[in-house]
Amino acid sequence: MKKKKIAGDIITYIVLVLISIVWLFPFAGLALQSFRSYDPKVEYGGMVDYLIPKHFSLDNYRFLFSGQTNFLRWYLNTIIIAVFVALFQTIIVLCVSYALSRMRFAGRTLLMRFWLVLGMFPGFLTMICLYFLLKQFGLTQAGAVPGLILVGVASSGMGYYVCKGYFDTLPKALDEAARIDGATRARVFFTITIPMSKPIIIYTALVAFMAPWCDYVFASYVAFGHDESFNVAVAMTRWVWTNDYQGYFTRFCAGGILVAIPVTVLFMCLQKYYVEGVTGGAVKG
Amino acid sequence: MEGIRKVLKTIGTTFATGDFRTRISYFILGFGQLLRGQILKGVVFLLSEVAFFVYMAGFGIRYFSKLSTLGTQVTQKVGRTTTYGDNSFLILLFGILSIFIILAFLVVWYLNVKDNHDSEELLRAGKKLPGNAETFASLFDKHFDKTLLALPVTGIFLFTVLPIAFMICVAFTNYDYNHQAPTNLFTWVGLENFRRLFSFGSSGMGSTFLQVLAWTIVWAFFATFLDYFLGMAVAILINKKGIKCKKLWRTLLVLTIAVPQFVSLLYVMKMFANDGLINGYLMKWGWISSPIPFWVNPMLARITIIVVNIWIGIPYMMLIATGLLMNIPEDLYESARIDGANGWQMFRKITLPYMLFVTGPFLLTQFINNLNNFNVIYLLTQGQPQSMRLAEKAGSTDLLVTWLYKMTVNNTNYRMAAVIGIMVFVVTAVIMLSVYNLLPSVKDEEGFQ
Structure with a gap:
């Protein structure tokens, strides 16, 4: 019996190690190739059939920081968008969730059903119309950054499910006790509900913060042709889709590393809250 | 009234x-x-x-x-x-x-x-x-x-x-x-645009629409259920008694959630390219003589997308399953073991029913999300490879949403894009309504408590 268990454990470890290799391989590749020079005198910056660069070089990173492209600007744009979207989206989601979880008003279920139906339409359907609306306010091309913040925040009220689910589990007795003591709804919200919701606030903000880093579709449409207001996803995707002989691939790898590291570190630090959020959301549907 | x-x-x-x-x-x-x-x-x-x-x-x-x-x-x-x-x-x-x-x-x-x-x-x-x-x-x-x-x-x-x-x-x-x-x-x-979508003549889009719709549903099915079961399997492996460094294994997997998808997916796309690392090494080792057309052959492209999506999807499911698996009362397994049940039987009779019951609504929303999973498809293939047989520049791996996107941005064919958007809505609504009422957790809220 004991032998069998040890054998089982060994097989498990082998499987886990294999899985880890598969999972880490692309990231290891990304990191290694970012150190391959694109300078034709040293090495080739396009696609090659080996993983480890022959010469270790920081050329790609130097290129990114040299000002030959707007890389720093793109990076800053993305951070600005991500921070503001995270901030406003969290506020809006908290407001909507509290109203729907704690208050009973005419049309409450109707509103929730209506939003559920709205959510069944694909988001890209509305792209040209949104573009036009943004254009009216001058929020495309040069103004794409505030425009993208606006679009990211405007409809975020519909994503209240996880947060409302969390509020539903907070004891109502606390609210009622405070209200008997004469506290208004607003006071209950600010002094009782919000201090108790740290995990869900962090989860909401984290998810909202991560999304703009991958936003290619809408960002490329809104910022079209205006290099200065690209975000990293839009700008660097061009480097991959461009013709290979230009050797932009390693520069993409270097940029990818610079984008991935801060986001990944942040995510890993707040992982606990993320897990809580997705598990709670999954069980409640 | x-x-x-x-x-x-x-x-x-x-x-x-x-x-x-x-x-x-x-x-x-x-x-x-x-x-x-x-x-x-x-x-x-x-x-x-x-x-x-x-x-x-x-x-x-x-x-x-x-x-x-x-x-x-x-x-x-x-x-x-x-x-x-x-x-x-x-x-x-x-x-x-x-x-x-x-x-x-x-x-x-x-x-x-x-x-x-x-x-x-x-x-x-x-x-x-x-x-x-x-x-x-x-x-x-x-x-x-x-x-x-x-x-x-x-x-x-x-x-x-x-x-x-x-x-x-x-x-x-x-x-x-x-x-x-x-x-x-x-x-x-x-209704002219709708007539065009459902007409199967030479100028109609009927056959293209059906093909894209079929692939969308096949994709959503595999992307949802493969990830679900494999993710659960990995969670069970890591949860197993006696396995050390549980946290380390989980953290390694979670990397795919943490790294922005446009970085990881574009890199993986290049990895599988004809001149990419995988073909490069396989050729260097002499296993193949010409590159495997991962993104060029329609069938192969579809399979590769599903496989890459497993890479993306398992960690997510693993995180959810890990928490839920711990909620299953240990004495259920204890008594099963006394009755002489083996691991597989316990999984089938205890773990799986519990998981399906608890995560029913989640599976449904996952399926719907996968129907509209733009990022994975667009960053990996942009819907390519294109086929002459398909109308409106649809590709073999296009989902309805990526097709809609291409119609809007590349072809400025807004009328048909709008029709496709409505069709996506119809498909989503039909699946939602028909499945939702069949879910065990909706039918019987008290079960398993």
């Missing part, structure tokens, strides 16, 4: 029995409230009426009146001077906006009547009306919901409801590359 009758009755009786303040309020909103000393309410009602008429007279009516034709005056260019005619896009957009505003005004008007009615009843009963300060304070107490929801609802209206209503209307027009505003007009064409 009952509700509408009640509303009409309130409007009628209030006018018949109300005093002169109430009656004048039917035409001048807020009049009654102002005379009764409720300045705040009165001013808000009055201002909304003023705003409504200013909007309609100065702006709305121009577009609203042309809504039935979407414009008749073509923009003309004589020599160097251009005379701008009607802009169908603006007419449609602001026409719809005007309809919404008219409806909103009717609601405000009714609220005004109802408020007058309520005030009169209060006064008749000898009670005092709430003062201005009280009304204002109620926005943070009794009516706090209105304060909280005002901004989100407005945002959703402007940036979701209005655009969706607009695009639904576009599906019934001929708005495409030949009818671009402001140079050209577009107009209503009835």
Whole structure:
């Protein structure tokens, strides 16, 4: 019996190690190739059939920081968008969730059903119309950054499910006790509900913060042709889709590393809250 | 129906029995409230009426009146001077906006009547009306919901409801590359676009639509269930008693969630390319003589996408499963073990039913999300490889949403894009409604507790 268990454990470890290799391989590749020079005198910056660069070089990173492209600007744009979207989206989601979880008003279920139906339409359907609306306010091309913040925040009220689910589990007795003591709804919200919701606030903000880093579709449409207001996803995707002989691939790898590291570190630090959020959301549907 | 009758009755009786303040309020909103000393309410009602008429007279009516034709005056260019005619896009957009505003005004008007009615009843009963300060304070107490929801609802209206209503209307027009505003007009064409989507002739899109739809559903099925079961399997492996460094294994897997998808997916895409690392090494080792066409062969491309998606999806499922697996009472397994059940039997009889029960709604939403999983498809293949047999530049790995995106951005074929969008909605709604009621956790909420 004991032998069998040890054998089982060994097989498990082998499987886990294999899985880890598969999972880490692309990231290891990304990191290694970012150190391959694109300078034709040293090495080739396009696609090659080996993983480890022959010469270790920081050329790609130097290129990114040299000002030959707007890389720093793109990076800053993305951070600005991500921070503001995270901030406003969290506020809006908290407001909507509290109203729907704690208050009973005419049309409450109707509103929730209506939003559920709205959510069944694909988001890209509305792209040209949104573009036009943004254009009216001058929020495309040069103004794409505030425009993208606006679009990211405007409809975020519909994503209240996880947060409302969390509020539903907070004891109502606390609210009622405070209200008997004469506290208004607003006071209950600010002094009782919000201090108790740290995990869900962090989860909401984290998810909202991560999304703009991958936003290619809408960002490329809104910022079209205006290099200065690209975000990293839009700008660097061009480097991959461009013709290979230009050797932009390693520069993409270097940029990818610079984008991935801060986001990944942040995510890993707040992982606990993320897990809580997705598990709670999954069980409640 | 009952509700509408009640509303009409309130409007009628209030006018018949109300005093002169109430009656004048039917035409001048807020009049009654102002005379009764409720300045705040009165001013808000009055201002909304003023705003409504200013909007309609100065702006709305121009577009609203042309809504039935979407414009008749073509923009003309004589020599160097251009005379701008009607802009169908603006007419449609602001026409719809005007309809919404008219409806909103009717609601405000009714609220005004109802408020007058309520005030009169209060006064008749000898009670005092709430003062201005009280009304204002109620926005943070009794009516706090209105304060909280005002901004989100407005945002959703402007940036979701209005655009969706607009695009639904576009599906019934001929708005495409030949009818671009402001140079050209577009107009209503009835069901022509839908007929085109379902016609199987040489100019129809029927067969392409069916193929894309079929792949969308096949993809969503594999992407959901493969990830689900494999993710659960990995979670069970890591959860196993006696396995060390549980946290480390989990953290390694979670990397795919943490790293922005455009970085990881684009890199993986290049890895599988004809001149990519995988083909490179396989050729160097002499296992193959020519590159495996991962992204070029339609069937292979589909399989590769599903495999890469497993890489993306397992960690997510693993995280969820890990938490849930710990909730299964240990004594269930204990007693099963005493009865002589082996690992597989315990999984089938205890773990799986529990997981399916708890995660039923989650599986459904995952499936719906995968139907619309734009990022994975677009970053990996952009819907390629393209096929001559498919209409409207659809590719073999295009989902309905990526096809919609390409139609909008590359082909400016808005009319068909709108039709596809509506079809996505129909597919989603049908699946949601038919599956939701079959879910065990919906049918039997008490089970497993």
